[in-house]
Amino acid sequence: MPTSNVAAFRPAATNNLDAFWMPFTANRQFKDAPRMLVSARDMHYVAADGRKILDGTAGLWCVNAGHGRPKIVEAVQRQVAELDYAPAFQMGHPKAFEFASRLAALAPAGLDHVFFANSGSEAVDTALKIALAYHRARGEGQRVRLIGRERGYHGVGFGGISVGGMVANRRTFGLGLPGVDHLRHTHDPARNAFTRGLPEHGAELADDLERLVALHGAETIAAVIVEPLAGSTGVLLPPQGYLERLRAICDRHGILLIFDEVITGFGRLGAPFASDRFGVTPDIMTTAKGVTNGVVPMGAVLASEAIYKAFMSGPEHMIELFHGYTYSGHPLACAAGLATLDTYQEEGLLTRAARMEKQLEDAAFALQDLPHVIDIRAIGLVAAIELEPIEGEPSRRAFSAFLKAFEKGLMIRTTGDIIALSPPLIVSEAQIDEMFGTLADVLREIG
Numbered sequence: 001m002p003t004s005n006v007a008a009f010r011p012a013a014t015n016n017l018d019a020f021w022m023p024f025t026a027n028r029q030f031k032d033a034p035r036m037l038v039s040a041r042d043m044h045y046v047a048a049d050g051r052k053i054l055d056g057t058a059g060l061w062c063v064n065a066g067h068g069r070p071k072i073v074e075a076v077q078r079q080v081a082e083l084d085y086a087p088a089f090q091m092g093h094p095k096a097f098e099f100a101s102r103l104a105a106l107a108p109a110g111l112d113h114v115f116f117a118n119s120g121s122e123a124v125d126t127a128l129k130i131a132l133a134y135h136r137a138r139g140e141g142q143r144v145r146l147i148g149r150e151r152g153y154h155g156v157g158f159g160g161i162s163v164g165g166m167v168a169n170r171r172t173f174g175l176g177l178p179g180v181d182h183l184r185h186t187h188d189p190a191r192n193a194f195t196r197g198l199p200e201h202g203a204e205l206a207d208d209l210e211r212l213v214a215l216h217g218a219e220t221i222a223a224v225i226v227e228p229l230a231g232s233t234g235v236l237l238p239p240q241g242y243l244e245r246l247r248a249i250c251d252r253h254g255i256l257l258i259f260d261e262v263i264t265g266f267g268r269l270g271a272p273f274a275s276d277r278f279g280v281t282p283d284i285m286t287t288a289k290g291v292t293n294g295v296v297p298m299g300a301v302l303a304s305e306a307i308y309k310a311f312m313s314g315p316e317h318m319i320e321l322f323h324g325y326t327y328s329g330h331p332l333a334c335a336a337g338l339a340t341l342d343t344y345q346e347e348g349l350l351t352r353a354a355r356m357e358k359q360l361e362d363a364a365f366a367l368q369d370l371p372h373v374i375d376i377r378a379i380g381l382v383a384a385i386e387l388e389p390i391e392g393e394p395s396r397r398a399f400s401a402f403l404k405a406f407e408k409g410l411m412i413r414t415t416g417d418i419i420a421l422s423p424p425l426i427v428s429e430a431q432i433d434e435m436f437g438t439l440a441d442v443l444r445e446i447g
């Protein structure tokens with residue numbers, strides 16, 4: 001394997017790096033020492049300097065079946081030649097219906113109707129709008145409040161950042177949606193640090209919803225949205241009993257429960273959805289990422305029969321929900337999605353994480369005594385190693401770990417001072433050892 005410097009990629013004059021304003025990236029740092037990926041296959045990327053990089057993050061939590069999977073590649077190639085685009089409004093194409101049916105069959109019982117979007121952010125906006133419109137359709141149009149949770153991540157649309165709870169994603173973008181409130185987050189290292197499995201403490205934090213009901217009145221609240229496992233803010237596992245309690249409080253007050261499964265959907269936690277793993281079914285579920293293995297952008301919102309039915313009244317020639325995207329149910333995304341589901345099912349990938357999680361957890365907890373480590377969390381094929389921040393320089397330590405890992409041929413993801421690992425679900429036992437072995441070296445080397 002070639003071992004040239006990671007900074008070896010230098011753009012030609014006609015392709016300088018200035019024009020592309022990179023998302024969620026330290027642009028100046030990147031452009032000074034680019035980390036450029038040029039191809040990928042199965043568990044590995046290839047960098048511009050020819051080095052193989054082990055993908056410890058399934059791209060951005062999306063390439064669950066690994067890279068360059070033949071069935072998916074061929075399906076997209078065939079589709080683009082056969083039907084490149086079809087209008088999404090007042091017209092249909094067969095694969096959108098087929099894919100929706102397949103998703104509904106896979107989803108927890110009762111989530112039978114699928115609305116297509118093109119990203120997690122759009123899926124979240126769609127879910128919030130469906131919740132508001134649902135109550136209005138039933139004559140409860142005063143239910144306009146939306147409840148999110150601190151440290152939640154629901155993408156970057158105005159809906160998502162309003163209900164989301166990542167401070168940096170909110171503070172520079174105005175006031176967001178009115179009438180939004182937040183539950184407290186469940187991260188409690190003082191009581192739960194280094195817990196294996198679900199944290200023991202914190203179920204009572206679901207009662208925050210009762211507090212908000214008492215404050216605002218249940219009759220003003222449309223929906224609560226949470227990630228069953230908060231991914232982007234550092235792999236925060238739900239405390240034992242928390243989700244059940246949230247479900248019960250929602251039921252008591254006629255509030256819709258939305259699970260944002262953009263990260264947890266499609267096998268990450270060892271079951272098709274986190275709802276399956278935790279045995280709690282929401283009224284609406286948002287998905288994206290793994291829905292197409294990351295190959296073509298797509299988001300899919302699954303809604304209950306009761307919600308769908310509430311809209312199916314009035315004159316039959318009238319549009320029931322004034323919402324949709326030019327690319328809702330895009331033919332390439334549906335073709336990719338169908339082939340992705342085939343691949344997941346043929347290879348047993350939607351439950352494979354359950355078989356691998358013990359090894360992953362053991363490998364993660366083996367780092368417990370290394371420098372800077374203040375907490376470790378793991379479930380399914382996802383793990384987090386939380387580091388002590390450098391005083392006065394939050395996120396610098398984990399970013400150094402990210403750069404050092406890339407130098408050593410491993411892609412990890414960091415948020416604040418938390419390292420998250422979420423490899424493709426095809427990861428081998430040897431590759432799990434390799435990932436955590438490299439990470440151990442990284443932690444010993446960084447300051």
Ligand SMILES: Cc1ncc(COP(=O)(O)O)c(C=O)c1O
Binds near residue numbers: 120121156
């Ligand atoms: C839980 C959750 N919701 C929504 C999103 C936003 O998805 P996208 O980046 O596709 O808009 C993400 C992305 O990481 C996510 O983790």
